[in-house]
Amino acid sequence: MPLHEYIAEDPAKGCELCRRPFEHLDRQPDHFLKSCPRCGAPVRRLPSAPNITQGHTTLDRRAREAGFHKLKRVGKGTYEKEY
Numbered sequence: 001m002p003l004h005e006y007i008a009e010d011p012a013k014g015c016e017l018c019r020r021p022f023e024h025l026d027r028q029p030d031h032f033l034k035s036c037p038r039c040g041a042p043v044r045r046l047p048s049a050p051n052i053t054q055g056h057t058t059l060d061r062r063a064r065e066a067g068f069h070k071l072k073r074v075g076k077g078t079y080e081k082e083y
């Protein structure tokens with residue numbers, strides 16, 4: 001089931017749920033939420049976020065954020081710190 005992000009068309013009139021982007025699991029791929037499941041305010045779908053949870057770059061970034069360092073081998077027994 002696709003997970004979509006929604007936000008109230010007019011966040012000022014939304015409830016605490018739809019005033020900010022919220023995720024909703026749509027039961028059918030082509031069925032989009034038109035109103036907030038909690039307060040019924042009109043909502044619009046946010047463009048889906050690019051998939052950044054996969055890929056080498058992300059792993060590198062996460063390793064860096066976690067405080068790991070990556071060493072690049074530049075010669076025999078010699079390593080250069082990439083970050």
Ligand SMILES: [Zn+2]
Pocket residue numbers: 014015016017018019036037038039040041
């Ligand atoms: Zn709402």
